[in-house]
Amino acid sequence: MNSILTNPLYRPLLEIIKSARNGIVYGGKLRFSHALVISLLYKSGPLKPRLISVLNATKDHASVLASFAVIYKFTILILKNDSMFGDDKNIGLIKFLAGCFGSWIVYSQHFNIFHSGITHQITLYCFSRVVIAIGKILLDQYLNCFQPNFRNHNTNQSIKYRDLNNVQQKKLKNMIYNKSWKYFAILVWGLVMFIYDYQPQYLQSSLRHSMAYIYDVEMDSWSNWREFLGI
Incomplete structure (x- = not known):
């Protein structure tokens, strides 16, 4: 064997x-x-x-x-x-x-x-990761190919990307990643809340049900703290 x-x-x-x-x-x-x-x-x-x-x-x-x-x-x-x-x-x-x-x-x-639900979930999970990865790849290609200038706040001088040391390049990329993620997250959550209010049937069922459970509490009523806390 x-x-x-x-x-x-x-x-x-x-x-x-x-x-x-x-x-x-x-x-x-x-x-x-x-x-x-x-x-x-x-x-x-x-x-x-x-x-x-x-x-x-x-x-x-x-x-x-x-x-x-x-x-x-x-x-x-x-x-x-x-x-x-x-x-x-x-x-x-x-x-x-x-x-x-x-x-x-x-x-x-x-x-x-x-199972269609599981294949959809896995594919959508991968899609978000692919979008973020492609954004990072495009950023790296842009920085390496076009060598843009950046201003050094300490010396107030312009410096090309290739002239930055490894620590500075990594710090610059992380700063851009963080900013792009911020706007990406804002847009995604703005759109998902809008779609949930406008046409919720187009959202994935598990997402729709979890959002209904968390956010649709306007019609709930509670007569005591045990009912309010669900215990």
């Missing part, structure tokens, strides 16, 4: 199996804790059906991550051995195509195999 694990011939297959295993473990841990908390805090009724729903959600989340991992890694293996793509210079393109192909099967709901 150890000879199989150390044999380079089986290495690609073992990597696919390992990725699937890690997807199951990560998805199981993440969804189980989240679904358990939601079920205990916000759902009512007998305990057994709620626990079954938690286990089903855990299974669905784990199967999504594991399936995408297998398809993604297997597609990379095929493309790397293809005469057209099999070049180290094309590894970025290979991974992009593998990601697109895997998401077409798993996340796009084209085949309606996987």
Whole structure:
């Protein structure tokens, strides 16, 4: 058995199996804790059906991550051995195509195999991270390619980006990141509150329900502190 694990011939297959295993473990841990908390805090009724729903959600989340991992890694293996793509210079393109192909099967709901709520949640989670990452990449490309001037507040002199030391460059980038995040957060929360008031049915159901629970308290009535605190 150890000879199989150390044999380079089986290495690609073992990597696919390992990725699937890690997807199951990560998805199981993440969804189980989240679904358990939601079920205990916000759902009512007998305990057994709620626990079954938690286990089903855990299974669905784990199967999504594991399936995408297998398809993604297997597609990379095929493309790397293809005469057209099999070049180290094309590894970025290979991974992009593998990601697109895997998401077409798993996340796009084209085949309606996987739980739509979970695939939507994961995709939207990744979307926000992708947008922020692209913003940072574009900023780095702009600073490195155009070498803009910045004013040194201590000497009141103009200095190009390339003439800043590493500490100054890092501080400048963090300052721009923080400012862009501030405006991004303001815009997102302004829009989500507007949409929730204007056309709430277009928001994701879990987001809509959580917002209703937190913000729609105008019609609530309380006769004592126990009712007010919900205890």
